[in-house]
Amino acid sequence: MEHTGDGSRFVLVAGTTETAQRDGISAAGADPELMVETPAADAELLAYGRPVRTEHVPVSPSGCPTPALVTRAVRELLGFEATVVDGGLAKPTAAPTVTVGAGVGRDIAEQDPVPTAHGAFEAARQFGRALPADELWLAESIPGGTTTALGVLRALGEDAMVSSSLPANPTEQKRAVVEAALEASSLAPGDAAAEPKRAVRRMGDPVLATLAGLAAGAVETDTPVTLAGGTQQLAVAALVRHGGYEGRLGLATTAYVADDETADLRASAESLSLDLTVTDPGFDESDHVAMERFVAGEAKEGVGMGGALALADRAGIAMAEVRERFAAVYDDLLDG
Numbered sequence: 001m002e003h004t005g006d007g008s009r010f011v012l013v014a015g016t017t018e019t020a021q022r023d024g025i026s027a028a029g030a031d032p033e034l035m036v037e038t039p040a041a042d043a044e045l046l047a048y049g050r051p052v053r054t055e056h057v058p059v060s061p062s063g064c065p066t067p068a069l070v071t072r073a074v075r076e077l078l079g080f081e082a083t084v085v086d087g088g089l090a091k092p093t094a095a096p097t098v099t100v101g102a103g104v105g106r107d108i109a110e111q112d113p114v115p116t117a118h119g120a121f122e123a124a125r126q127f128g129r130a131l132p133a134d135e136l137w138l139a140e141s142i143p144g145g146t147t148t149a150l151g152v153l154r155a156l157g158e159d160a161m162v163s164s165s166l167p168a169n170p171t172e173q174k175r176a177v178v179e180a181a182l183e184a185s186s187l188a189p190g191d192a193a194a195e196p197k198r199a200v201r202r203m204g205d206p207v208l209a210t211l212a213g214l215a216a217g218a219v220e221t222d223t224p225v226t227l228a229g230g231t232q233q234l235a236v237a238a239l240v241r242h243g244g245y246e247g248r249l250g251l252a253t254t255a256y257v258a259d260d261e262t263a264d265l266r267a268s269a270e271s272l273s274l275d276l277t278v279t280d281p282g283f284d285e286s287d288h289v290a291m292e293r294f295v296a297g298e299a300k301e302g303v304g305m306g307g308a309l310a311l312a313d314r315a316g317i318a319m320a321e322v323r324e325r326f327a328a329v330y331d332d333l334l335d336g
């Protein structure tokens, strides 16, 4: 691995929410059982470039590979530092992890789905304050995470809509789940606008709580933060803004999320005053099987893919080179 030595550190928060077990809500795994393992496998892919304790490279039901392979490919080209935080993993991972006390997230239609949210936020905040880095890039892996992100946005009174790992966003189903969650927590939209930790505990997931803590700790110590991801990171940004922080915050995502008409990422990023970077990996210029499902609208983002692409772009690496390395990583793991 080469080293850019520019002091950028990638932090992947990997965890779970049982909300993902609902039929048709997520494509971040081949089936509901394998989905539980996706974040543990994504962490291994980022750290080692292959599954170690987990048995499969995560793919969607139709075979779209995890975006972790894109992030890994860029990491092999750039050599940026990467740290994994356990944001509520449900399966063992062989990736070294930092613990913040985050437990598995339960379905948000239950009354108290993330009892570990407050503790994880505070522990992550301390970690974010202390972690040496010139710049932090915060990434996520949590199947079902766009639905819990919608829950948090509504609890905070933000009207942003979320994207999806599926080509056809199940927006009505997500709205219904969030309605049920609001009811279970006796909340109306906006009721938790002044209480971000309550919003994430009652309506969110452990990864969002951990990411918000990391971002808060970093901004308190003037470390520049870029949220690497799509609409789930809007919920993280909203948690940080509703916590009273008004300074600079970046959001780096893919063209696939930015162009998703079922969400409106650009408008939402603007209303949360985020410095937005959108990068198009140009997968449509390839006919490699690893890329064709992305071009068909699957996955779109995840495991910091948009942030990794932005780092590559900033380092002057052509997207053709990123595509080539991604294809090589895919062929090594999944071809034959």
Ligand code: AAM
Pocket (backbone or CB within 6 Å): 020, 025, 026, 027, 028, 029, 038, 042, 058, 059, 060, 064, 065, 066, 067, 068, 140, 141, 142, 143, 144, 145, 146, 147, 163, 164, 165, 166, 298, 299, 300, 301, 302, 303, 304
């Ligand atoms: C993470 N690992 C993935 C993956 N993601 N592996 C395969 N496909 C993905 N899409 P949703 O709310 O629809 O489940 O989308 C969010 C999930 O998809 C997150 O885990 C994100 O990192 C991505």
